[in-house]
Amino acid sequence: MANEQQYRLRVRYGKDGRLAYLGHLEVLHTIDSSIRRSRLPFSVGNGFARRMRVQFSQALPVGASSKAEYYDLVLTEPIEPEVALERLRASTPSALAPTKAAYVERRAPALEAWLTRSDWHAELEGTGITAEALDAAIAAVAETGAIHYMRGEKPKVADLTRTLVSWQCAQSGDVVELSLQTRSSNEGALRPAILIDAAFSAAPLAGAQLAALRVTREMQAHEEGARLVNPFDENLVISLT
Amino acid sequence: MRPERRDRFRDLEPLLGKVSHPARYLNHEWGAVEDQPGPFHVCMIYPDVYEVGQPNLGIAILYNELNKVEGISCERSYLPWYDMGDLMREHGVPLLSLEASAPVASFDMVGFTLAHELVASNIVETLDLAGIAIRADERDEEDAIVVAGGPSAWNCEPVSPMFDAVLLGDGEEGIVDMARCVRDCRAQGVSRSDILLALSRVQGVYVPSLYDVVVDETSTEEGYAVPKPGSGVPEVVLKRCLQDFAASDPVPQKMVPYMGIVQDRLAMEVLRGCARGCRFCQAGMTYRPVRERNADQIVEGTLRGLELTGNDEVSLTSLSTTDHSQCALVLNRLTSELNDRGIRVSIPSQRLDSFGVDMAAAVSSGRRGGLTFAPEAGTQRLRDVINKNVTEENLEAAARNAFENGWRRCKLYFMMGLPTETDEDILAITAAAKKVLEIGREVVGRGYKSGVQVSISVAVFVPKAFTPFQWCGQLNTEEVRRRQQLMLHSAKDRDIRISYHDANVSVLEAVLSKLGRRGFDLIMAAWKRGCRFDAWTNEFKFDEWVAAGEEVGIDFGEIAWRDLPLDARLPWDHTSPGISKGFLKREWRRALAGVTTEDCTFATCAGCGVCPSLGVENVIAEGHRG
Structure with missing residues (x-):
């Protein structure tokens, strides 16, 4: 609409339980209908298809859970963030429930390209896996500088020199826990499962069998020099009053 | 256990x-x-x-x-x-x-x-x-x-x-x-x-x-x-028949899938049944009588359904939505309520004779994709045989109406292999497409940028139980393919797109439509040979089905292509949708004579037998149609 007021509401949500198996488009589709059900006054684009004005952060791999996914929704009325959050929570499947909402600058950069850093937590179970072996295997993979893998029928390359920031391994009973920090850019991102797959082909994990893998995205941020900027950073969030 | x-x-x-x-x-x-x-x-x-x-x-x-x-x-x-x-x-x-x-x-x-x-x-x-x-x-x-x-x-x-x-x-x-x-x-x-x-x-x-x-x-x-x-x-x-259809919940589909599904929209069943009497149409014969919901119920139900589901599109579904006695009113009310919310109102394929200017204007206020009409046959003679009571003028008026209201793409449904069909009828299919394209170019303009396009989709006729054509054999595959080629070669314009069904799929449909209980042996044999998801084009294994038929002594051609005697007892005679066999025979004879039969919701009773045998009657929201 030509003269409508526009307010950009930033929403953080999780992805949990069996809904971890939703693909990115399925998450978008589900949240789109959740927003419509919330009856919040969302803005509609003027294009041929008249779509809702909403932008999402980067795709989460199918099978991965998350505590920190984001979307920016443009509203035409300044609804109190707590009220908007409550209405969205009530209209969204609980496994995708929003956990925080605040208004940000209308012209802030788009989330997808802006959020360049992710922290991951992975739990590995199986035979022959130890924290030391996993650590050594990832180090061996990192040493090669890149992972060549197939996505469907397409050959892909993950450039570890750009995308792999750091990792730490710890033993917790029979479970090996991996904390992983990655970086994405226009050239691509590193999916934890790809790194872990490659690690199982490396010598330190020879003969080990992975029985179960649970991956969770713990955090997303924008990398600004040495500083990580939170999507709800005080310099970004604006007050309605 | x-x-x-x-x-x-x-x-x-x-x-x-x-x-x-x-x-x-x-x-x-x-x-x-x-x-x-x-x-x-x-x-x-x-x-x-x-x-x-x-x-x-x-x-x-x-x-x-x-x-x-x-x-x-x-x-x-x-x-x-x-x-x-x-x-x-x-x-x-x-x-x-x-x-x-x-x-x-x-x-x-x-x-x-x-x-x-x-x-x-x-x-x-x-x-x-x-x-x-x-x-x-x-x-x-x-x-x-x-x-x-x-x-x-x-x-x-x-x-x-x-x-x-x-x-x-x-x-x-x-x-x-x-x-x-x-x-x-x-x-x-x-x-x-x-x-x-x-x-x-x-x-x-x-x-x-x-x-x-x-x-x-x-x-x-x-x-x-x-x-x-x-x-x-x-x-x-x-059969069971729900006489008080309007008393049923107008919004049965309350679930919102996570994944994209084939019809990802709110479905509002605006009416059930159709009495147009198209002689090939099984649903038209088996879902009678006609029962409409009223405009208030449709509008209120749609708004409630959209709130419940968060869908961004609603489809007014039925066998013939534009026949609804309050269709234009419903479309106007819905589009005025929903247009600003980015919600689209759609209707399935429309009848050429009932798609009025008012409806075109109402639907076109939302997003305009393609518009679909179903003339079913190319010539007036054949349309009379199948009792599709629409005329050349209806087609031209509907097409003009659509193009004038902003549509650029028009899709036309036809059938091939209908009883009494000749090459002249096939050539008339592409002639109709050319005529519609010409109207589009005249209204919108010529050249690539005008975007005017006509698609024709041609299915192979499958004779179905409880229709006046239930006694007909299906056109054999060789002849279907010849007529498909004839059609393809008669349409040279790049803005006419033609799609047609795989003749083998239609043969299997005809076989399964006509077989009696022994057909189960065929189904089991085919399944054992790995047949499943037969409705998926890439999964359909016709050769395996034919081999399964040979294994159990069922010849596809013999079942699909032969005519049945009018006086034979049929494998489905012990079930009834209420329509009388006498009516179906009469309709078959009228088809051969090229005589049409009127819709009882617009004219007088056609004597199909449904109302007296089931104790039901047509329910028209406005009291009358037309």
Whole structure:
């Protein structure tokens, strides 16, 4: 609409339980209908298809859970963030429930390209896996500088020199826990499962069998020099009053 | 033996990461009835993958009706795609329901939707994956009662050996009566055979095992079914009919899938039944009488449905939406309510004669994609034969109306192989497309940038039970292909796009439409040869079906292409949608004479027999049409 007021509401949500198996488009589709059900006054684009004005952060791999996914929704009325959050929570499947909402600058950069850093937590179970072996295997993979893998029928390359920031391994009973920090850019991102797959082909994990893998995205941020900027950073969030 | 009812999602979960589209198996969608206390449990199954089955309105209606009943719970299940089916077999996981992830075989009653003929092999696959005996007569006392219903129940004989009972006609009341019947019988400790007998007393329920198939000089080799001596079952089972359709919930589809499904929109059934009398159309004959909801109910229901689901599109569905006596009013009210919210109002293919200027303006205020019309045949002569009472002028007026209201793409549905068809009729199909294209260019302008385009989709005619053309043979494949080539070569304009059906698919549809109970041997043989998902173009294995036919002594050409004698007893004569055989014969003779029959909602009664035999009548919201 030509003269409508526009307010950009930033929403953080999780992805949990069996809904971890939703693909990115399925998450978008589900949240789109959740927003419509919330009856919040969302803005509609003027294009041929008249779509809702909403932008999402980067795709989460199918099978991965998350505590920190984001979307920016443009509203035409300044609804109190707590009220908007409550209405969205009530209209969204609980496994995708929003956990925080605040208004940000209308012209802030788009989330997808802006959020360049992710922290991951992975739990590995199986035979022959130890924290030391996993650590050594990832180090061996990192040493090669890149992972060549197939996505469907397409050959892909993950450039570890750009995308792999750091990792730490710890033993917790029979479970090996991996904390992983990655970086994405226009050239691509590193999916934890790809790194872990490659690690199982490396010598330190020879003969080990992975029985179960649970991956969770713990955090997303924008990398600004040495500083990580939170999507709800005080310099970004604006007050309605 | 019936397995224990328990949640087996933990067994399925490790397989999710290994299959395509795991969202098919996740369940707990928004709007699903997660609380399933029972104690009587029903599972409704659409025998295809989730995204094909989930939009089915029939299952949504029955799901709601059953879940409303105290003591009865209803869940859903769909056939897993190959990858998941193989993994489930490998890991010993049977087919599960969605809501409670319980084994389908543990349910008290399992219901299948017979959406079309090509689901036959999928039903076998579904039962096998569930661990339920495929043949009804091989099931144990305690096993689930397996029932079916839906549009393709009209000639259900080839699939009937798999079902304990088949519900004919409208299901919303009948399915509840069936569930109550089974529940009460089970509570009384009644034997399985007595449960079936009790089911046969429920109006509209056909119990195949209580009928013998007789082949004699009065029938074809497919025979006809007669009640088993002493069973007391009716000679002819009349369908159920929901007279007070308007009193039913206008928004049955309350669930919002996570994944994209084939019809991802709110479906509002604005009317049921159609009395236009197109002589090829099975639905037009079997869903009578016509029952409309009124405009207030449609508008209120749509707004409520959109609030409940968050859909961004609503489709006003029925066999002939633009025939609704308040269609223009409904479209105007809906578009004025919804246009600013980015919500689109759509209607399925339109009749050429009832798509008025007012409707075009109302629909076009939303997004304009393509607009679809169904002239069905190219010449007036053939349209009279099939009783498609539309004219050349109707086509031209509708096309002009559409282009003037902003549409650029127009799709036309036709059929090939209709009775009495000649080459002249085929050439007239492309001539009609050229005419429409010419009108579009005249209204919008010429050249690539005008975007004017006409698509024609040409299906091969399949003769169906309970239509005036049920006695016709299908056009043989060789001749179908010749006529397809003739059509293709007669349309040179690049803005006319032609698509046509695979003739082999239509042959199988005709075979399954015409066979009697022995057709089950064919279905089993085909399934054993790996046939399933036959409605999927890439999965259809015609050679395997033909080989299966040879194995069980069924020649496809002989079944599909031959005409049946008008006085022969037919394999489906013991079931009835209420339409009289005398009416169908009269319509066949009128077809051959090129004489049309009027729609009884616009003119006088045509004598089809539905109203007196079922004790029902047409319900028109405005009081009259036209």
